[in-house]
Amino acid sequence: MSDHHYIRRAILGAIAVAPFLSLRAFAAQQSVGASPLGQAGANGPQGAGGQQGQPEMPMPFHEVPKPVIEDAYSVLEFFSFGCSFCMQYNAQFAAWGKSLPKEFRFEKVPVISTREDMAMAMGYYAALEAAPGQTEPFMESLFRQRNTMGSVYDARAVGSWLAQACTEANIPRDRYKSVLGQDRILKKATKAAQRIPRYNIEVTPTVAIGGRFLVTPDHVQGNYGMLFELSNGLVSKIWKPNA
8 A cells, every 4th residue: 555545544544534624625735845853753753663573554643742731722833934845835834724613723833943043933923913914925025035045144134034024024114123022022932932842843844733633744745735634634533513
């Protein structure tokens, strides 16, 4: 059985896919991988071997070792502004998030590992608060500038990117600066950083569902249409519309 057939069989056989979710809308989107944050550990997405030395077929998703209770009805997309795959599929993730059941909250969570990452995360949260309707063009600009620069950049460069992103997204500079200076923006970015180890995030993008399940492009051989399909199935697994 091919990997793709196995994954589809696992989705349809082990998960009750609810009819309210539009699976086909995203099925045509494909890519070839993800951006690693580090080496996979013992609890990584590759899974473990079976008993008595027999190989065990890995599930096409990963369970969070310690479920995050406060995110029981949240769907999180962990992303990095330096991840080309996150940049390529940013609009698709945003559209998919809007298709989720109303009981679920979709949130993009920036991955933070450096001071520059923290600055970009704070810039993102400031844009989200200052001009919610302009967040996507702000992100597209920041993605493009970050990926054009490669790995050589500093805090001054990040400041220039944020200013340019505000200009391209038509976000009033004074309003943006006022929000950026608020303590609550630092708190939001700090919370994002704290979520990385809680969810054991190793690659971007990673989708976290209900504080229990993780799905990455590695689970679906880089097929983003299948990633959305699998994520929809996992949402339906925990959704309780009549509760």
